[in-house]
Amino acid sequence: MALTGNDLGFYYHKNEWLFRHVNIEISYGEILGISGYSGSGKTSLAKILSNYLQPIEGNLKVDGRRFPQKDFQPVQLIYQHAEKAVNPKWRMSDVLNESYRPDEQILARFGIKKEWMTRFPIELSGGELQRFCIVRALHPATKYIIADEMTTMLDAITQAEIWSELLSICKERQIGLAIISHEAALLARLCDRVVSLKQLKDPAY
Amino acid sequence: MKDKQTVLKVDNLSISFTQYVKGLKTRNITPIKSLSIAIEAGEVLALVGASGSGKSLLAHAVLGILPGNATCGGTITYCGQPLTESSKARLRGKEISFIPQSVNYLDPLMRVADQVKIGLPRDNADSIQKDLFSRYGLKEKDGRLYPFELSGGMLRRVLFATSVRSGIKLVIADEPTPGIHPEALSAILNQLRKFADEGVAVMLITHDIVSALTISDKVTVLKNGSTVETTLAENFTDNGKKLQHPYTRSLWNALPQNSFFNYKGVSDWL
Amino acid sequence: MKKYNARSKMLISLAVSGSIIALTIIFSFWLSPDNLITDFAKKSLPPTFRHLFGTDWLGRDMLTRTLKGLRLSLFVGFLGAFVGASLATCLGIAAATLGKKVDSVISWLVDMFIGMPHLIFIILISFAVGGGIKGVVFGVAFTHWPSLTRIIRGEVYALKNSQYIQISKSFGKSKWYIATKHILPHIIPQIMVGFLLLFPHAIVHEASITFLGFGLSVQTPSIGLILSEAVKHISIGDWWLAVFPGLVLVLVVKSFDNIGEQVKILINPASANE
Numbered sequence: 001m002a003l004t005g006n007d008l009g010f011y012y013h014k015n016e017w018l019f020r021h022v023n024i025e026i027s028y029g030e031i032l033g034i035s036g037y038s039g040s041g042k043t044s045l046a047k048i049l050s051n052y053l054q055p056i057e058g059n060l061k062v063d064g065r066r067f068p069q070k071d072f073q074p075v076q077l078i079y080q081h082a083e084k085a086v087n088p089k090w091r092m093s094d095v096l097n098e099s100y101r102p103d104e105q106i107l108a109r110f111g112i113k114k115e116w117m118t119r120f121p122i123e124l125s126g127g128e129l130q131r132f133c134i135v136r137a138l139h140p141a142t143k144y145i146i147a148d149e150m151t152t153m154l155d156a157i158t159q160a161e162i163w164s165e166l167l168s169i170c171k172e173r174q175i176g177l178a179i180i181s182h183e184a185a186l187l188a189r190l191c192d193r194v195v196s197l198k199q200l201k202d203p204a205y
Numbered sequence: 206m207k208d209k210q211t212v213l214k215v216d217n218l219s220i221s222f223t224q225y226v227k228g229l230k231t232r233n234i235t236p237i238k239s240l241s242i243a244i245e246a247g248e249v250l251a252l253v254g255a256s257g258s259g260k261s262l263l264a265h266a267v268l269g270i271l272p273g274n275a276t277c278g279g280t281i282t283y284c285g286q287p288l289t290e291s292s293k294a295r296l297r298g299k300e301i302s303f304i305p306q307s308v309n310y311l312d313p314l315m316r317v318a319d320q321v322k323i324g325l326p327r328d329n330a331d332s333i334q335k336d337l338f339s340r341y342g343l344k345e346k347d348g349r350l351y352p353f354e355l356s357g358g359m360l361r362r363v364l365f366a367t368s369v370r371s372g373i374k375l376v377i378a379d380e381p382t383p384g385i386h387p388e389a390l391s392a393i394l395n396q397l398r399k400f401a402d403e404g405v406a407v408m409l410i411t412h413d414i415v416s417a418l419t420i421s422d423k424v425t426v427l428k429n430g431s432t433v434e435t436t437l438a439e440n441f442t443d444n445g446k447k448l449q450h451p452y453t454r455s456l457w458n459a460l461p462q463n464s465f466f467n468y469k470g471v472s473d474w475l
Numbered sequence: 476m477k478k479y480n481a482r483s484k485m486l487i488s489l490a491v492s493g494s495i496i497a498l499t500i501i502f503s504f505w506l507s508p509d510n511l512i513t514d515f516a517k518k519s520l521p522p523t524f525r526h527l528f529g530t531d532w533l534g535r536d537m538l539t540r541t542l543k544g545l546r547l548s549l550f551v552g553f554l555g556a557f558v559g560a561s562l563a564t565c566l567g568i569a570a571a572t573l574g575k576k577v578d579s580v581i582s583w584l585v586d587m588f589i590g591m592p593h594l595i596f597i598i599l600i601s602f603a604v605g606g607g608i609k610g611v612v613f614g615v616a617f618t619h620w621p622s623l624t625r626i627i628r629g630e631v632y633a634l635k636n637s638q639y640i641q642i643s644k645s646f647g648k649s650k651w652y653i654a655t656k657h658i659l660p661h662i663i664p665q666i667m668v669g670f671l672l673l674f675p676h677a678i679v680h681e682a683s684i685t686f687l688g689f690g691l692s693v694q695t696p697s698i699g700l701i702l703s704e705a706v707k708h709i710s711i712g713d714w715w716l717a718v719f720p721g722l723v724l725v726l727v728v729k730s731f732d733n734i735g736e737q738v739k740i741l742i743n744p745a746s747a748n749e
Contacts, residue, residue: 037386039356052641072647085638089660099646127255139646155255155412156459164466182386185415186461231482 001063002027003049003075003144003176009057010044018044019201020057026144029174031167033187036197042180045197046148049178050077062143076137080149082129086121092132093117099136109165110135127158134166144176152181163190209245210284212375212406213267216241218279220262220271237262238430240279244406246374249397251417251438252410253456254427260410261306264377268303269293284374298324302368306380306410308360311352311367318348321366337366340396342389358389365393376400379410394420414441415462426453485737492730496549499727503546510536511543511696519708522715529715532708541720544698545727547691551608551681555615556673563620564666567627571635581624588621597680598689607692611684615677623669630665634658664742671735675728682724698724
């Protein structure tokens with residue numbers, strides 16, 4: 001069982017391919033690192049893998065099937081900027097409940113305090129918000145997570161805490177995790193396997 | 206070293222905001238409680254802290270661009286003179302240069318080459334702009350594009366090019382490097398170092414300790430709006446034995462290059 | 476003594492503007508229509524205590540005429556602003572959500588209408604639908620939608636592509652859910668402000684075209700009509716016929732404008748705490 005992208009290609013401006021002929025596979029429980037720098041098309045790839053964007057060429061399959069049209073998406077994307085990923089007018093409890101009702105245990109694992117639940121996003125720091133975004137993505141039906149520069153804006157301690165929890169949950173639930181980052185040292189520490197976007201674009205490289 | 210001039214000195218700075226809770230009731234939040242730094246001419250000071258630790262606010266306070274509901278305590282001195290709102294307005298862009306964090310500071314309706322030319326001497330603005338573009342690895346044709354047509358990393362380089370001017374004594378770079386290509390990253394860091402070597406005082410606000418250490422002389426660590434410790438860059442080595450404060454040590458050890466998960470009693474689950 | 480904070484000042488100014496409008500409406504009902512009976516004994520009296528705004532050449536009390544006229548102007552302005560704001564909301568949302576073709580047609584219309592002088596357009600539309608109150612309402616409504624449409628289109632467009640709405644979609648939420656829970660709460664305040672700011676425009680334009688003789692009929696008591704009649708009598712020295720109604724019109728219009736601007740500051744998170 002895997003998330004597979006075959007011969008993916010994408011561009012924003014005609015005839016300026018951001019990437020082409022990209023083949024990618026993330027299996028259950030696998031932690032795959034994708035290294036790339038800003039401007040290399042990694043956010044577009046992240047959006048295609050999580051069905052936010054349609055590839056211009058190629059196709060994408062979750063466990064051998066096409067993505068569901070309307071229901072909950074089994075591939076969840078976690079963005080770099082948590083403050084943009086939550087509705088600024090909603091309280092944090094509503095932000096979580098839009099996905100599912102997480103139990104106390106998972107909240108505790110990500111260090112989410114009870115008093116944060118009634119706050120608005122503006123009253124929390126980037127690191128605190130990102131913890132909510134991760135818990136929100138860990139819906140019982142989530143099978144794959146794409147983390148696009150998820151901890152780039154956070155300090156080293158918060159980064160280490162968040163990754164240690166997310167990795168252990170992914171291993172427990174056999175969630176396939178793709179970590180997209182420009183930080184080679186981070187990927188080397190976290191992933192079972194690391195590919196660079198350059199390699200994906202041009203396997204001969 | 207006594208001939209070195211302290212360009213910027215911030216003593217016990219506090220910044221608080223008045224917010225309306227409900228109707229007319231107000232409350233104060235104080236993101237910066239007690240912050241002290243000093244930067245000398247010719248040195249790079251890295252200001253390191255978690256997002257939300259108030260790093261950017263310090264820059265905004267020095268530049269005088271805090272929002273209207275903010276109140277400041279403590280003192281800020283620039284070249285021995287206390288900084289007032291009017292001197293801030295006079296100095297910014299002329300002697301104090303700011304490289305902002307967000308690429309949203311660019312004008313979305315103006316070609317990027319023209320934005321770089323703002324404030325340049327009119328006769329040779331073209332050649333300086335082209336020179337700056339090649340220095341930051343931007344192609345000449347990119348100059349004709351509008352901000353939305355460029356990638357985040359390229360925009361960041363454009364931002365950098367807009368802030369390089371002659372006559373600058375203090376450069377404040379707010380998070381100038383997230384996620385960019387190693388070559389562009391080292392180009393930007395080298396440029397900051399070059400500023401310092403030419404006698405400019407450089408304040409590098411970042412959470413990326415590793416790259417900051419490659420060019421910094423001193424590092425100030427912030428936590429919850431207060432200065433934890435100011436230390437020499439070379440003290441960040443081994444397991445952080447030479448670092449005074451336990452927070453600084455954890456921050457250093459939590460890096461993926463160092464102990465990462467095991468930076469302090471986090472159980473080794475692997 | 477406690478210092479007034481900026482928001483208290485703002486509320487006081489809102490209260491003053493609100494009371495001016497409320498008083499205008501209350502007095503327009505309270506003043507007796509008997510004051511409007513022709514009485515040549517009281518012809519063309521300058522302002523006195525009994526007739527604060529003086530009387531006209533038919534001996535009618537000008538205060539009563541002004542306030543009753545303004546009430547009609549307010550009513551017409553309200554209808555015009557309401558229809559205009561509704562139109563702008565529908566078109567703005569349609570432009571942002573119904574694809575490129577719809578968007579370019581609506582944007583083209585917006586650009587065309589914004590480039591046209593309002594008054595000429597109002598006169599044409601007013602004629603086309605047969606004049607009178609209906610003519611003025613339609614004239615005002617159909618000329619005042621473009622700028623609000625543009626704002627709402629931009630707002631919905633940005634929201635639609637925002638990360639948290641993309642995420643909401645990935646949770647399998649329906650279009651209806653996203654529209655009502657995410658998008659509407661964001662744009663309703665914008666629409667409210669747009670409506671409030673349309674109001675003064677609508678009133679002034681109603682007054683202008685009636686003044687020019689294209690608007691309401693001679694029998695209806697409207698502020699535009701009062702001003703246009705006054706012009707004939709100013710030359711013989713009856714200054715009060717124009718000055719007081721004009722001042723009240725300016726006062727009411729500024730009050731609406733003030734309310735709109737203050738609410739705009741309050742709902743904008745960047746300025747709300749100043």
